[in-house]
Amino acid sequence: MEIAQCTDQWISEELVIKKYNKYKNMLFNIAYSYVGNKHDCEDILQEAFIKLCYHAPDFESEENEKRWIIRITINLCKNHLGKYWNRKKVPIEELDEVFYQENVRNVMSDIVRLPMKYKSCILLYYIAGYKISEISDILHISESAVKMRLKRGRDLLKIEMED
Amino acid sequence: MKEKEFKEILMQSKMDNFMDKKIMNNLLSYNTDDNSLEAEEQNSYKYRKLVKFATKAASVVLVLFVIGGATAWAAGLLVKTYPVDIKTVTEEELEKLHEERKVNIDEYLANREIKRFGDGNKMKGPAYDTEGNMLKRDEYGNLYYTDGSIIESEPDQWGKGRIEKDKKNGDEAFAEIGLPNLIPDYIYENYKVAEGGFVYSESNIDGKPYKNVMVSFFPEYTSPEFSNLTGNDLRTLLKKRIWFTITPVDRPIENTYVYLTVVGEDSGKTYSYTTSSGILCNIREDDHIIVFINYSSEIYGNGQIMLEFSQYTIDEVKAILDKLTLIEDFSQN
Numbered sequence: 062m063e064i065a066q067c068t069d070q071w072i073s074e075e076l077v078i079k080k081y082n083k084y085k086n087m088l089f090n091i092a093y094s095y096v097g098n099k100h101d102c103e104d105i106l107q108e109a110f111i112k113l114c115y116h117a118p119d120f121e122s123e124e125n126e127k128r129w130i131i132r133i134t135i136n137l138c139k140n141h142l143g144k145y146w147n148r149k150k151v152p153i154e155e156l157d158e159v160f161y162q163e164n165v166r167n168v169m170s171d172i173v174r175l176p177m178k179y180k181s182c183i184l185l186y187y188i189a190g191y192k193i194s195e196i197s198d199i200l201h202i203s204e205s206a207v208k209m210r211l212k213r214g215r216d217l218l219k220i221e222m223e224d
Numbered sequence: 225m226k227e228k229e230f231k232e233i234l235m236q237s238k239m240d241n242f243m244d245k246k247i248m249n250n251l252l253s254y255n256t257d258d259n260s261l262e263a264e265e266q267n268s269y270k271y272r273k274l275v276k277f278a279t280k281a282a283s284v285v286l287v288l289f290v291i292g293g294a295t296a297w298a299a300g301l302l303v304k305t306y307p308v309d310i311k312t313v314t315e316e317e318l319e320k321l322h323e324e325r326k327v328n329i330d331e332y333l334a335n336r337e338i339k340r341f342g343d344g345n346k347m348k349g350p351a352y353d354t355e356g357n358m359l360k361r362d363e364y365g366n367l368y369y370t371d372g373s374i375i376e377s378e379p380d381q382w383g384k385g386r387i388e389k390d391k392k393n394g395d396e397a398f399a400e401i402g403l404p405n406l407i408p409d410y411i412y413e414n415y416k417v418a419e420g421g422f423v424y425s426e427s428n429i430d431g432k433p434y435k436n437v438m439v440s441f442f443p444e445y446t447s448p449e450f451s452n453l454t455g456n457d458l459r460t461l462l463k464k465r466i467w468f469t470i471t472p473v474d475r476p477i478e479n480t481y482v483y484l485t486v487v488g489e490d491s492g493k494t495y496s497y498t499t500s501s502g503i504l505c506n507i508r509e510d511d512h513i514i515v516f517i518n519y520s521s522e523i524y525g526n527g528q529i530m531l532e533f534s535q536y537t538i539d540e541v542k543a544i545l546d547k548l549t550l551i552e553d554f555s556q557n
Contacts (some may be wrong), residue, residue: 078252086237086239089239093237106243110251115254168230220227221225
C-alpha cells in the first residue's frame with residue numbers, strides 16, 4: 062500500500078482543477094470501458110476524484126498518485142459491477158450518445174465487451190501508457206501473465222502488432 | 225486494425241462537455257470550506273444560495289426593536305421563550321433601515337474587540353487505502369492500515385480529552401457573557417468545535433455595550449452517532465455545519481423582529497416550532513436553516529440564541545433542537 066500520511070481536508074481550487082484536468086480523459090476511458098454506460102461512469106469518476114482531491118494520502122511522486130487513482134477507479138468499477146452485474150447489462154446502444162465518431166464508438170464497443178482480465182491489461186497498456194513490468198506491478202501478476210493477457214486482448218480486439 | 229491506429233482512436237475518446245462540467249462543478253463545491261470563523265465571517269456562507277445576513281451585527285441590532293404581540297411560556301420550564309417575527313428584505317432595504325435608525329455597522333465592526341477561547345479542532349476526514357477501504361481512525365486522529373499497523377498523522381494531543389477541552393473553553397467563553405454553557409452535551413460528544421474556537425466579541429452600539437459568543441461545529445464522523453455512515457451519507461455528513469451565536473440583551477426581549485437579507489428570489493419558509501422540552505423556536509427554512517430563540521430568565525436575564533444549520537434537513541434540525549434544555553438552572557445542561 063502506498064499510504065504514508067492522511068492529507069489535510071483543505072485543497073485549493075486551482076489544485077483541484079489541475080488534478081481533474083490531468084486525469085479526466087484517462088479515467089473516463091477506463092471507467093467507461095468497465096461499466097459501459099455514461100451515468101455509472103459519471104458516478105464513478107465523481108467518487109474517484111473526490112477521493113483523489115479530498116481524501117487521498119500524500120504521494121511521494123506523481124507516478125504514485127497516478128497509480129493510486131487508476132487503482133481506485135478500477136476498484137470502484139469492479140465494486141459497481143459486482144453489485145449490479147446480474148441486473149445491469151452493458152447497454153451498448155448508449156455508445157451512440159457518448160461517442161459521436163464512428164471509429165471511436167466501434168473501438169470502445171469492442172473494449173467494453175472484453176473479458177475483465179484482458180480489459181485491465183489493455184487499458185493500462187494503451188490508455189494509461191504503462192509498460193509490461195509496470196502493469197505487472199500494479200495488478201500484482203507476473204510479467205508473462207501480462208504479456209499473455211495483452212496478446213489475447215489484442216486478438217479479441219483484432220489489433221495487429223507493428224514491427 | 226493496426227496498433228498505431230488503435231492508439232490514435234483511443235486518444236480521441238474523451239468525456240463530453242456536459243459530464244465534464246458537471247463533475248468539475250460538483251468537485252469544486254465539495255466541502256471546500258476551511259471551517260474557520262474568520263472565513264465564515266468574511267465570505268458569508270458558501271452553502272447558502274438564497275438567504276444570508278448582510279452582517280452578523282445587522283441581525284443583532286435590528287432584533288432589539290419591540291413590535292408588540294403575544295408571549296409564549298416554555299411549558300414546565302422556568303425560562304420564557306418568545307416569538308420572533310422574521311422579516312426578509314433586500315440588502316438595499318436593510319441599508320436604508322440602518323440609515324433610518326442611525327445604526328452604524330462600520331463603527332460597530334471597527335470598535336469590536338475579540339477574545340478567543342481555544343483554537344478549535346482541525347477537521348480530519350476519512351482516508352482510504354488503494355482498495356478503496358476506509359481506514360480506521362482512533363480518538364487521537366491516528367490512522368491504521370487494514371492490517372492494524374499505525375500510520376502517524378498529526379495525532380491530537382488531547383485525544384479522548386477533546387470533549388472536555390471543548391466544554392471547558394465553552395464554559396469560559398459563556399462566562400464572559402454571564403451565562404453557563406448553553407451548548408448541549410450531544411453536540412460536544414458528536415461534533416467538534418471548528419478552528420477558531422469560541423469567539424467572544426464586545427463592542428458598543430449607541431454607547432451601550434454589546435456582547436456575544438459565537439462558535440461553529442462540524443460533525444466528528446468517528447463518533448458513535450455517525451460511525452455507521454458510508455458513501456453519499458458520509459459525504460453529506462462531512463459538509464454539515466452548525467453555528468451558535470448567543471447574545472445577552474439588557475432590555476425587553478418579548479416580541480421582537482429580525483431582518484434577513486434575501487439574495488435573488490425569496491423561496492424560503494418561516495414558521496415556529498416548539499421543542500419536546502417546550503422551547504419556542506422561530507425558523508427560517510431555505511437551503512440553509514436559521515433558528516432564533518428569544519429567552520428570558522430571572523437569574524440570567526434576557527437574550528437571543530441564533531442557530532444556523534448548513535446542509536441539514538428540517539427533521540435533522542428539529543432533532544437537534546429537541547436536545548436543547550433551557551431550564552432556569554442552565555448548568556444542568
